[in-house]
Amino acid sequence: MVIDGLLISAWDMTDEEVRRIEEKLSKQIGQDIRLRREIDRSLIGGFIITVKHHRYDYSIKSKLSEMRKYLVQ
Amino acid sequence: MKLDIIQILAHIVNIAILYFFLRWLLYKPISKFIREREQRYEQREEDLKAKEDEASALKAKYEMLTEETRAKADEVITQSRVNANKRAEEIIEEARVQARNMVEHARADIAEERRTAQASMAEEVADLAVTISSRILEREVNVEDNKHIIDKFLTRERIG
Numbered sequence: 001m002v003i004d005g006l007l008i009s010a011w012d013m014t015d016e017e018v019r020r021i022e023e024k025l026s027k028q029i030g031q032d033i034r035l036r037r038e039i040d041r042s043l044i045g046g047f048i049i050t051v052k053h054h055r056y057d058y059s060i061k062s063k064l065s066e067m068r069k070y071l072v073q
Numbered sequence: 074m075k076l077d078i079i080q081i082l083a084h085i086v087n088i089a090i091l092y093f094f095l096r097w098l099l100y101k102p103i104s105k106f107i108r109e110r111e112q113r114y115e116q117r118e119e120d121l122k123a124k125e126d127e128a129s130a131l132k133a134k135y136e137m138l139t140e141e142t143r144a145k146a147d148e149v150i151t152q153s154r155v156n157a158n159k160r161a162e163e164i165i166e167e168a169r170v171q172a173r174n175m176v177e178h179a180r181a182d183i184a185e186e187r188r189t190a191q192a193s194m195a196e197e198v199a200d201l202a203v204t205i206s207s208r209i210l211e212r213e214v215n216v217e218d219n220k221h222i223i224d225k226f227l228t229r230e231r232i233g
């Protein structure tokens with residue numbers, strides 16, 4: 001059974017990069033993953049993956065948000 | 074001069090009659106008058122003495138009352154002074170407490186304002202830092218950097 005997920009990136013990824021990410025996720029979750037691609041320039045860099053209500057955020061935008069929280073504390 | 078015994082006797086009788094007459098006519102009334110006058114004076118003296126005694130008693134009573142009144146007045150004044158001092162101390166203590174509370178409130182307000190200002194400043198600094206970083210990164214991050222992020226993700230043992 002293949003699970004659909006969403007991959008939002010700041011830059012257009014190559015098919016090879018997406019395939020390797022899907023492979024890594026499938027290994028981790030134990031089920032085949034197929035990612036639908038979207039581009040969001042506001043992420044600045046990196047990407048966000050959403051699979052089965054799980055969200056994996058590797059974007060520069062989120063890092064900046066963490067930095068802001070740290071500075072405010 | 075020849076002494077006539079008859080005449081002597083007549084004189085003696087006359088004198089005796091005169092004596093008893095005068096005694097009857099003058100001595101007794103005058104004596105009575107003098108006695109009554111003495112009694113009146115004695116009575117007056119007694120009345121005077123009684124009035125003096127009464128006056129002395131009244132004076133003593135008046136002095137005692139005056140003394141009591143003075144003592145009571147002193148007591149009232151002393152008590153009033155004590156009450157006034159006590160009330161003054163209470164007012165001063167209340168004012169002290171009020172002033173202390175005002176200072177504490179002012180300090181708390183200042184501390185709160187300082188905390189708010191610091192938090193606001195920290196947020197502004199953070200926003201500014203994020204804005205500047207975003208602008209720099211938007212300009213500087215390129216495809217290679219994205220590839221690096223992807224490689225980093227792929228080499229992680231566990232994701233999450």
